[in-house]
Amino acid sequence: MSGTTRTQVYLTAEQRAGLDERARVERKTMAHVIRDAVDTYLATDIDAAERDRVLIDTFGSCPGLGERVPSRDEWDRGVGRGRV
Numbered sequence: 001m002s003g004t005t006r007t008q009v010y011l012t013a014e015q016r017a018g019l020d021e022r023a024r025v026e027r028k029t030m031a032h033v034i035r036d037a038v039d040t041y042l043a044t045d046i047d048a049a050e051r052d053r054v055l056i057d058t059f060g061s062c063p064g065l066g067e068r069v070p071s072r073d074e075w076d077r078g079v080g081r082g083r084v
Contacts, residue, residue, distance in 0.1 A: 011019070023030045046054075059072060 019030050019033055023033045
């Protein structure tokens with residue numbers, strides 16, 4: 001395969017077993033399954049500005065947490081994240 005580079009990664013036993021099973025079911029090599037997964041990951045990655053916008057838009061939107069959610073000002077100062 002031209003234009004490719006060899007890369008070594010360490011996987012947990014569970015990750016390796018999952019990849020082996022997926023490769024078996026899809027009748028592909030493990031390398032092919034990994035390349036497909038990387039392509040999917042890279043295609044769906046959002047940039048930092050979009051990620052920040054989503055976080056700001058959804059801040060405090062989880063009702064019923066069972067404890068007081070700090071205001072945005074408190075959150076920006078670090079209250080609620082273990083900092084004061």
